Amino acid sequence: MKMIQNLSLLFVFCFYCLPIVIQGSDQHERKPYIVYMGEMPMGRTYAIKEHHLNLLEAVTGSQKIARQIRIHSYGKSFNGFVARLLPREAKKLRGEDNVISVFPNTHNKLHTTRSWDYLGMTLNVNRRLNIESNTIVGVLDTGISLDCPSFNDKGFGPPPPRWKGKCVTGANFSGCNNKVIGAKYFYLEQPVIENASPVDEDGHGTHTSSTAAGVPVAGASVDGIGRGTARGGVPSARIAMYKVCWESGCSDMDMLAAFDEAIADGVNLISVSIGGPPRDFFSDPIAIGSFHAMRRGILTSCSAGNDGPDLNSVENVAPWIMTVAASSIDREYATMVALGDGKNATGVSINTFTPENKMYPLISGALAANHSRDDYGNASSCDTGTLSKEMVMGRIVYCLGQGNQDWTIKDLGGAGTIVGLDERADFGSITIIPGSYVEANTVGKQIDLYINNTKDPVAIIYKSISTRTPAPRIISFSSRGPQSIANNILKPDLAAPGADILAGFSNLATLTGNPQDPRHNVFNILSGTSMACPHATAAAAYVKSFRPGWSPAAIKSALMTTATPMSIKDNSAELGSGAGQINPLSAIHPGxxxxxNMNSYIAYLCKEGYTNTNIDILIGSKGFNCSTIVPPPQSTDGIxxxxxxxxxxxxxxxxxxxxxxxxxxxxxxxxxxxxxxxxxxxxxxxxxxxxxxxxxxxxxxxxxxxxxxxxxxxxxxxxxxxxxxxxxxxxxxxxxxxxxxxxxxxx
Incomplete structure (x- = not known):
C-alpha cells in the first residue's frame, strides 16, 4: 500500500535551469553541476572564490564566462562550488587535481502526542536541562512557522555562546526567538525570489522540527483527534532551520549550502528528512555534508525513504549517517462506517468530519461508472475520468485502490469515500472529504455485498477516534535494504515512530496540501520516514545531553545496541528495521x-577503493597514503x-x-x-x-x-x-x- 497523501511527498518536481547570459547555442545546454573539492586546504590563506573562478576559466577559456556561470561557492565547512556547465566542461573538471567529484544537480524529495510517551520519555523523565538547553538541532527542510505554539520561547535564555548563525527575515517571517535561534533559506537556482523567507508554506519542516525539539503544548489535536500534550524529544533544545525545499523539490546544491552553513554555525546535530536514489558517497550531497559534520563531532540523522515494502529501496546509506526506518506506536486512528443494515465496517483514516445525523446514499465505483469513458481506466478503483458525476453526486462511493480516491470523489460532488485496500492500512491518511480505508477482502466484501443486494443502500462515516494497537512494527511504506553502495553494511540502522505522528504544522498550508481544502491547523498528523528521522535525532540529542563527550558513532552505537528487536510481517527482517526501534532511556547506559573516529571511516574508504589522492583532498592533507593507516584485519565489511x-x-x-x-x-x-x-x-x-x-x-x-x-x-x-x-x-x-x-x- 502506498498512499502518498500523508507521506509528505506533495511536491511536483520540475527540472529546469533559469536562462543565463551566455550567448549562442551553449545557453540552453548548460546545466548546474556541483564540483566537490573536499576539506578546506590547511596551513595557508585560500581565496575560495578566486580559485573556483580560475578553474572555470581554465575549462571555458574565458574569465567573463567563468564569472557568469558560477552560481555559488562553498567554503565555510568544506570546499566546492556550483556552476552551469556543458557536459564537456564537467568532464574536464573531473580531471583536475583538486577535484573529488563533479555531478549534476538533481532534486531530492521529502520523505507527536503519544510517540514520546510510548518510547518511555514521559513529561517527567530525567533530563540534564543545563546541557539540553545548550543543544542546537539543525534541521534541513521546508522552513518553519513560528506561529506554531511548539516554538514558544517562554523561559528560554539567550542562544548558547558558540552559536554563530543568523536569522533571516522575509515574507510571513519577522524573526526568530530564543527557541528557534536561526533560520536561513537557500534557493541557488534563482538568485532573486519574490517573497522569499525561511517561513514554512508546506508544513513538513514545522512538523519535523517540533517532533525533535518542540516545547510541550497541552490540548494539541487535529480537530479533536489525537488530543494530548504534543512535545519534542528534547523540548529544551534550540532549533536552527535551513530551508532547502521548495515547490521544485530539494536540490543538491541548496542542501550542500545548508550543510556548509549549519556546520559553521555551531549546531550539535543535523536532522534531514529528505532523500533520493543512492549515489556514490561523494556524488551525494547528504553523504558529503554529513561526512564533514561527522568530522566536527556532529551526528546527522536521515530518513530511510518511503518506497517500501520493496527491497533495495533504502536511501541515505553512508556509514557515518544514522539511517532511520519508520515504525508504529501503540495508537492508530479508527474510522467506523455504519451501514443501513445495522452492521458496522471499521477502517483506518484520519477523518476530521463530524457527520450530520443522517445516512447518505451508498454506491460502488463499478455501479457509478461512466461507460462512455471506459478507456480512461478502472471504474471499480474510481480512476479519474471513469465515473459519472450524476451517479456520484451526494453519495458515499466504495472504491478499490491504493488511496487518494477521496480527491476524485470530492471533485465529482460525492459525500464521502470508502477505499478497499489489498491489506489493512497500517497508518492513517487525512481525507479531504469523509473517508475510511478498509481491507478489501474482509470488510470491503461486506460493504460490496450490502451495496449489491440492497435496493437503496445507505451509510454514514463517523469521525475518527484513537484506539490502541500492538506495536512496534515496521510500517509498509518504510524503505527496505539491502543497499547498493556499500554491500556489506546493513541499512537502515534502526527504526523510530513514523506513523500517525501529531506535531506542529504551518497555518500557511492546508491539512492535506490541497489548495481546495479549507482546513488549517497549527498541528497535523503525518506519516512517513520523515517523521521517524526527527524522533531518532531527538533521541541522539537526549543521549548527548548525558554523554556530551561521545562521538557521533558512539551515540549511534548506543541507540542501535539498545534498540528493541522487531518482527516484520513481510519477512524482510532487519532489512526493514535495522537494529530495531529506538529506546532512548536505555541508550544512556549501553554498557x-x-x-x-574519522580515521576509521578513512580506513573503510581505503578498503572500498577510494584513491590516496581523493582522500588527500577529502581531509585537506598532503601526501596521504592508505598504507599509513594501520589496516584492520581482513574483515568482510572493514568497519x-x-x-x-x-x-x-x-x-x-x-x-x-x-x-x-x-x-x-x-x-x-x-x-x-x-x-x-x-x-x-x-x-x-x-x-x-x-x-x-x-x-x-x-x-x-x-x-x-x-x-x-x-x-x-x-x-x-x-x-x-x-x-x-x-x-x-x-x-x-x-x-x-x-x-x-x-x-x-x-x-
Missing part, C-alpha cells in the same frame, strides 16, 4: 560502544559497525564471512561480558573470544565473529541472527543478517 551484514551475490555460494570488531567499556570498570549467539538452522556463528574481561572504563577490547554455512536453499533469501554481549546489567545486541540475492534480481 559497550562500537566507536569510530567497526554495530551491525553485521553479508550480501551473497551468487545464489550457489556458501556462507563465509569474518567480522572484526572492537568495543569500548562505558559501563562498570570491572565487568565481564559473555557472548550470547542466536542463529537459525543452516548458519554457524562463532565468537572469538566469547568472553570479554574489562578492568577499567574506556578500555577497548577486540573480538571476531565467524559465519559459516552451506548454500542457502532456493526458497530462503534471508538468515537473521544476533550476537548479544551480556554482563547481567547490560544487553549489547548486534543484529547479524545474511542476504542472498534472488535470481530475478541478479538478472
Amino acid at each position: 559497550l560502544l562500537y566507536d569510530m 567497526n559497525y554495530p551491525s553485521m551484514h553479508i550480501r551473497i551475490l551468487s545464489p550457489n555460494s556458501t556462507i563465509s564471512a569474518i567480522f572484526y570488531r572492537s568495543v569500548t567499556n562505558v559501563g562498570q570498570a570491572n565487568s565481564t561480558y559473555k557472548a550470547i549467539v542466536t542463529a537459525p538452522k543452516g548458519l554457524s556463528i562463532e565468537v572469538v573470544p566469547d568472553i570479554l574481561q574489562f578492568s577499567r572504563l574506556r578500555q577497548e577490547l577486540s573480538f571476531k565473529v565467524v559465519l559459516k554455512g552451506p548454500p542457502m536453499p532456493k526458497e530462503i533469501s534471508i538468515l537473521s541472527a544476533s550476537i548479544e554481549w551480556n554482563d547481567s546489567r547490560h544487553s549489547v545486541r548486534s543484529p547479524i543478517l545474511v542476504y542472498k540475492e534472488s535470481d530475478d534480481f541478479m538478472k
Whole structure:
C-alpha cells in the first residue's frame, strides 16, 4: 500500500535551469553541476572564490564566462562550488587535481502526542536541562512557522555562546526567538525570489522540527483527534532551520549550502528528512555534508525513504549517517462506517468530519461508472475520468485502490469515500472529504455485498477516534535494504515512530496540501520516514545531553545496541528495521560502544577503493597514503559497525564471512561480558573470544565473529541472527543478517 497523501511527498518536481547570459547555442545546454573539492586546504590563506573562478576559466577559456556561470561557492565547512556547465566542461573538471567529484544537480524529495510517551520519555523523565538547553538541532527542510505554539520561547535564555548563525527575515517571517535561534533559506537556482523567507508554506519542516525539539503544548489535536500534550524529544533544545525545499523539490546544491552553513554555525546535530536514489558517497550531497559534520563531532540523522515494502529501496546509506526506518506506536486512528443494515465496517483514516445525523446514499465505483469513458481506466478503483458525476453526486462511493480516491470523489460532488485496500492500512491518511480505508477482502466484501443486494443502500462515516494497537512494527511504506553502495553494511540502522505522528504544522498550508481544502491547523498528523528521522535525532540529542563527550558513532552505537528487536510481517527482517526501534532511556547506559573516529571511516574508504589522492583532498592533507593507516584485519565489511551484514551475490555460494570488531567499556570498570549467539538452522556463528574481561572504563577490547554455512536453499533469501554481549546489567545486541540475492534480481 502506498498512499502518498500523508507521506509528505506533495511536491511536483520540475527540472529546469533559469536562462543565463551566455550567448549562442551553449545557453540552453548548460546545466548546474556541483564540483566537490573536499576539506578546506590547511596551513595557508585560500581565496575560495578566486580559485573556483580560475578553474572555470581554465575549462571555458574565458574569465567573463567563468564569472557568469558560477552560481555559488562553498567554503565555510568544506570546499566546492556550483556552476552551469556543458557536459564537456564537467568532464574536464573531473580531471583536475583538486577535484573529488563533479555531478549534476538533481532534486531530492521529502520523505507527536503519544510517540514520546510510548518510547518511555514521559513529561517527567530525567533530563540534564543545563546541557539540553545548550543543544542546537539543525534541521534541513521546508522552513518553519513560528506561529506554531511548539516554538514558544517562554523561559528560554539567550542562544548558547558558540552559536554563530543568523536569522533571516522575509515574507510571513519577522524573526526568530530564543527557541528557534536561526533560520536561513537557500534557493541557488534563482538568485532573486519574490517573497522569499525561511517561513514554512508546506508544513513538513514545522512538523519535523517540533517532533525533535518542540516545547510541550497541552490540548494539541487535529480537530479533536489525537488530543494530548504534543512535545519534542528534547523540548529544551534550540532549533536552527535551513530551508532547502521548495515547490521544485530539494536540490543538491541548496542542501550542500545548508550543510556548509549549519556546520559553521555551531549546531550539535543535523536532522534531514529528505532523500533520493543512492549515489556514490561523494556524488551525494547528504553523504558529503554529513561526512564533514561527522568530522566536527556532529551526528546527522536521515530518513530511510518511503518506497517500501520493496527491497533495495533504502536511501541515505553512508556509514557515518544514522539511517532511520519508520515504525508504529501503540495508537492508530479508527474510522467506523455504519451501514443501513445495522452492521458496522471499521477502517483506518484520519477523518476530521463530524457527520450530520443522517445516512447518505451508498454506491460502488463499478455501479457509478461512466461507460462512455471506459478507456480512461478502472471504474471499480474510481480512476479519474471513469465515473459519472450524476451517479456520484451526494453519495458515499466504495472504491478499490491504493488511496487518494477521496480527491476524485470530492471533485465529482460525492459525500464521502470508502477505499478497499489489498491489506489493512497500517497508518492513517487525512481525507479531504469523509473517508475510511478498509481491507478489501474482509470488510470491503461486506460493504460490496450490502451495496449489491440492497435496493437503496445507505451509510454514514463517523469521525475518527484513537484506539490502541500492538506495536512496534515496521510500517509498509518504510524503505527496505539491502543497499547498493556499500554491500556489506546493513541499512537502515534502526527504526523510530513514523506513523500517525501529531506535531506542529504551518497555518500557511492546508491539512492535506490541497489548495481546495479549507482546513488549517497549527498541528497535523503525518506519516512517513520523515517523521521517524526527527524522533531518532531527538533521541541522539537526549543521549548527548548525558554523554556530551561521545562521538557521533558512539551515540549511534548506543541507540542501535539498545534498540528493541522487531518482527516484520513481510519477512524482510532487519532489512526493514535495522537494529530495531529506538529506546532512548536505555541508550544512556549501553554498557559497550562500537566507536569510530574519522580515521576509521578513512580506513573503510581505503578498503572500498577510494584513491590516496581523493582522500588527500577529502581531509585537506598532503601526501596521504592508505598504507599509513594501520589496516584492520581482513574483515568482510572493514568497519567497526554495530551491525553485521553479508550480501551473497551468487545464489550457489556458501556462507563465509569474518567480522572484526572492537568495543569500548562505558559501563562498570570491572565487568565481564559473555557472548550470547542466536542463529537459525543452516548458519554457524562463532565468537572469538566469547568472553570479554574489562578492568577499567574506556578500555577497548577486540573480538571476531565467524559465519559459516552451506548454500542457502532456493526458497530462503534471508538468515537473521544476533550476537548479544551480556554482563547481567547490560544487553549489547548486534543484529547479524545474511542476504542472498534472488535470481530475478541478479538478472
